[in-house]
Amino acid sequence: MAATVGPKRHTVNGIRANLNPNPNHSHNHNNSGLLNSHQSSSNANVNNCFSNTSNSQQFGHRAAVPVAAVAPTSRSRPRISMSVSMSLVQGGAAGGAPQGAILAAAAPYYQPPAVPQDVQPDRPIGYGAFGVVWAVTDPRDGRRVALKKLPNVFQSLVSSKRVFRELKMLCFFKHENVLSALDILQPPHLDFFQEIYVITELLQSDLHKIIVSPQHLSADHIKVFLYQILRGLKYLHSARILHRDIKPGNLLVNSNCVLKICDFGLARVEEPDQAKHMTQEVVTQYYRAPEILMGARHYSSAVDVWSVGCIFGELLGRRILFQAQNPVQQLELITELLGTPSMEDMRHACDGARSHMLRRAPKLPSFSALYTLSSHATHEAVHLLCQMLVFDPDKRITVTDALAHPYLDEGRLRYHSCMCKCCFTTSAGMRQYTPDFEPSAGQPFDDLWERKLTSVQQVKEEMHKFIAEQLQTGRVPLCINPQSAAFKSFASQ
Numbered sequence: 001m002a003a004t005v006g007p008k009r010h011t012v013n014g015i016r017a018n019l020n021p022n023p024n025h026s027h028n029h030n031n032s033g034l035l036n037s038h039q040s041s042s043n044a045n046v047n048n049c050f051s052n053t054s055n056s057q058q059f060g061h062r063a064a065v066p067v068a069a070v071a072p073t074s075r076s077r078p079r080i081s082m083s084v085s086m087s088l089v090q091g092g093a094a095g096g097a098p099q100g101a102i103l104a105a106a107a108p109y110y111q112p113p114a115v116p117q118d119v120q121p122d123r124p125i126g127y128g129a130f131g132v133v134w135a136v137t138d139p140r141d142g143r144r145v146a147l148k149k150l151p152n153v154f155q156s157l158v159s160s161k162r163v164f165r166e167l168k169m170l171c172f173f174k175h176e177n178v179l180s181a182l183d184i185l186q187p188p189h190l191d192f193f194q195e196i197y198v199i200t201e202l203l204q205s206d207l208h209k210i211i212v213s214p215q216h217l218s219a220d221h222i223k224v225f226l227y228q229i230l231r232g233l234k235y236l237h238s239a240r241i242l243h244r245d246i247k248p249g250n251l252l253v254n255s256n257c258v259l260k261i262c263d264f265g266l267a268r269v270e271e272p273d274q275a276k277h278m279t280q281e282v283v284t285q286y287y288r289a290p291e292i293l294m295g296a297r298h299y300s301s302a303v304d305v306w307s308v309g310c311i312f313g314e315l316l317g318r319r320i321l322f323q324a325q326n327p328v329q330q331l332e333l334i335t336e337l338l339g340t341p342s343m344e345d346m347r348h349a350c351d352g353a354r355s356h357m358l359r360r361a362p363k364l365p366s367f368s369a370l371y372t373l374s375s376h377a378t379h380e381a382v383h384l385l386c387q388m389l390v391f392d393p394d395k396r397i398t399v400t401d402a403l404a405h406p407y408l409d410e411g412r413l414r415y416h417s418c419m420c421k422c423c424f425t426t427s428a429g430m431r432q433y434t435p436d437f438e439p440s441a442g443q444p445f446d447d448l449w450e451r452k453l454t455s456v457q458q459v460k461e462e463m464h465k466f467i468a469e470q471l472q473t474g475r476v477p478l479c480i481n482p483q484s485a486a487f488k489s490f491a492s493q
């Protein structure tokens with residue numbers, strides 16, 4: 001698929017990166033950690049990250065195959081994994097990374113013989129409400145990874161429990177379309193435990209950057225992206241997790257068009273008790289479901305489906321579907337498309353919102369406007385989109401039913417032909433498909449532990465213990481290199 005993109009354009013997002021199959025980028029880097037090389041093209045990063053076979057072996061990942069290689073050929077055969085023994089040979093604070101690198105090994109370790117030549121400097125790649133993310137090098141294997149700092153963890157009971165929940169979720173997830181923790185940095189002694197650093201896979205781009213770029217998006221791109229969003233979301237919902245902030249910026253994309261849902265800062269376990277109030281301070285406004293806009297006290301996983309519908313429309317039209325200045329106008333734009341909802345459809349709304357709606361002149365639905373989004377807005381696409389953009393959350397399509405829609409058949413086939421890790425190609429060139437294309441979580445995510453935590457100190461102790469348990473993997477733990485100039489910049493953010 002990436003091959004359909006014109007090869008000469010230069011953009012900052014990663015999905016064209018495979019067009020340059022054998023890059024020879026060299027980077028000038030000094031020992032100071034190098035904020036100033038932020039300008040280095042992300043294409044270079046892409047290739048360093050994903051063409052380096054030794055990088056993915058540590059985590060048992062098979063090397064991804066470029067999307068262009070659709071036909072099951074020997075090229076899409078998984079690479080043979082190689083184990084690296086952990087015998088104690090040298091103490092290495094920096095390993096294969098530059099001296100000024102943020103990450104260091106917390107103990108002596110064996111350095112694998114193949115040290116990557118093209119070590120890149122640490123650099124910031126994202127900032128969110130719940131932390132800052134840097135692209136850094138794992139000194140144990142030279143692999144480029146994302147380092148996320150979860151700041152202000154222990155300011156209050158609410159914030160510390162939220163961070164603990166996010167951390168537990170990142171360690172719980174095991175799904176190709178959901179970002180998970182690869183590692184956690186070794187925390188200092190409990191008395192000095194203030195911040196938490198998590199390492200995840202590094203993806204070069206996200207759907208927001210791709211949508212606003214001049215890059216061509218084919219119907220196949222849209223189908224395979226939507227398929228993966230729903231595939232990841234099915235897994236989350238089957239674990240009883242509501243993401244509550246599905247938006248293009250939280251859908252990371254790598255150079256092979258593999259998509260992963262990230263940022264679980266607002267995620268929580270669904271609330272089965274309808275009488276219990278849930279916070280309305282969720283979901284970025286453009287992607288916020290009408291029931292939240294109308295003050296519903298209780299809502300379900302259907303809020304995530306609404307967000308996916310908005311993103312589907314945005315992929316088709318290359319612009320935000322409902323781009324309003326404030327929540328009232330947001331609802332206004334939604335009703336312009338869907339028409340005024342019936343009283344029945346507004347039964348979850350609060351009284352004020354319902355009477356506001358009834359005071360407005362009634363509007364008729366105008367779904368035909370969706371056909372004008374783009375030439376990719378076919379009958380099938382609009383049919384599925386209309387089932388996601390349903391005012392009443394109880395009538396909105398579920399993720400599982402959406403995945404059964406014929407519009408997604410091609411996306412499923414493409415994904416499992418050459419992009420997934422659940423299927424493989426035999427030496428005879430036959431594709432062996434997994435029996436379950438869209439797996440559910442084996443068990444629901446448990447949040448009962450949260451109720452037992454009643455003080456910040458208690459959360460701190462439990463989290464410290466939890467991290468120590470996660471680190472019992474046999475791998476040399478990582479820690480921060482406080483001498484790194486880049487870290488000083490990182491820590492101040």
Ligand SMILES: [Zn+2]
Binds near residue numbers: 423
């Ligand atoms: Zn597969």
